[in-house]
Amino acid sequence: MKMATEIFVPQITDICDEGNICVEGLNVFYGDRQALKDINITLPAKKITAIIGPSGCGKTTLLKCFNRLIDSIDGTKVTGKVMLNGEDIFDPHADVIKIRKKMGLLSQRPYPLPMSIFDNVAYGPRIHGIRKKSELNQIVEYYLKEASLWDEVKDRLNTPASGLSIGQQQRLCLARGLAVKPEIILGDEPTSALDPISSAHIEQKFVEFKNKYTIVMVTHILRQAIRIADYIIFMYLGEIIEHGPAYQVLENPKDKRTSDYIKGIIS
Ligand SMILES: Nc1ncnc2c1ncn2[C@@H]1O[C@H](COP(=O)(O)OP(=O)(O)O)[C@@H](O)[C@H]1O
Ligand SMILES: [Mg+2]
Incomplete structure (x- = not known):
């Protein structure tokens, strides 16, 4: 099995500093139905964690807790904590806008805004008060390059984003997310709607980005986790069954449910 190149041995620590995401006793209910059961996990900073x-x-429920999108679903109840840089993001006094600004999200399908390619990337910076055209030009070019989309769109920046292919739209959403300078990139099966070349683009970007951002990616593609994850969380029926460095979980799983999943006996 070819693993992500860097072998990563995490510090086992309860200390929630340096950008780790520390989940403590997290429970999530949709009405009466419990979707997450007593989740306790520290996700390492500046690594790729695959769920x-x-x-x-x-998996999606856990990811939605990190940016508090879970709040926008009616009838949900959340107990427990998610600590980031010493702050509980579920604290009733937490600033949700500030939390969301730290997180870039790529969904299963890209959702570009109904505006031009340029305006999609400039959207966040404009909200943050950047108005000068020359500055916006630079920002848009920089983040489109970061997302490996610049060469394909530089001659049609003022055309609607909806004219791009799905794979290009997902890279545009990546550029738009990066332009607000997040600390964390969340991906919910971000390549599942993409063709193989666009998927490879996104995977490659994640690997390039991991020294700059903490990346948390839900994937149902085991081979994708094998290719790019440093750290793996295996979930089953609302619980975390096993977690650890990717090579350990994938090559030497401790729990039978993990090994059955990896072998394809359960899916
Ligand atoms: N909005 C919702 N309302 C009610 N139940 C939900 C909702 N979203 C998810 N669930 C349930 O919560 C459980 C976990 O869902 P989800 O987090 O989407 O799983 P995954 O991403 O691993 O497929 C499932 O049983 C699902 O049916
Ligand atoms: Mg899901």
């Missing part, structure tokens, strides 16, 4: 597990096991 894997069968459909319906709670």
Whole structure:
């Protein structure tokens, strides 16, 4: 099995500093139904963490806790903490806008804004008060290059984003997310709607970015986790069954449910 190049041995620590995401006793209910059960995990900063597990096991729910998108779903109840840089993002006094600004999100399907390619990338910087055209030009070019899209769109920046292919749209969403300078990139199966070349683009970007950002990616593609993850969380029926450095979880799983999932006996 070819693993992500860098072998990563995490510090086992309860200390929630240096950008680690520390989840403590997290429970999530949709109405009466419990989707996450007593989740305790520290996700390492500036690494790629892959959340894997069968459909319906709670991967998306966990990801939605990190940017508090979970709040926007009616009837949800959350208990427990998610600590980031010493602050509980579920604290009733937490600033949700500030939290979301730290997180870039790539969904299963790209959702470009109904405006031009240029305006999509300039959207966040404009909200943050940048108005000068020359400055916006520089920002848009920089982030489109960061997302490996510049060469394909530089001659049509003022055309609607909807004219791009799905794979290009996902890279545009990446550029738009990066332009607000997040600390964390969240991906919920971000390549599942893409063709293989566009998927490879996104994977390659994640690997390039991991020294700059903490990346947390839900994937149902085990081979993708093998290719790019440093750290793996295996979930099953709302619980974390196993977590650790990717090589350890994938090559030497401790729990039978993990090994059955990896072998494809459960899916
Ligand atoms: N908005 C919702 N309302 C009610 N139940 C939900 C909602 N979203 C997810 N669930 C349930 O919560 C569980 C976990 O879902 P989800 O986090 O989407 O799993 P995964 O991403 O691993 O497929 C599933 O049983 C799912 O049916
Ligand atoms: Mg999901």
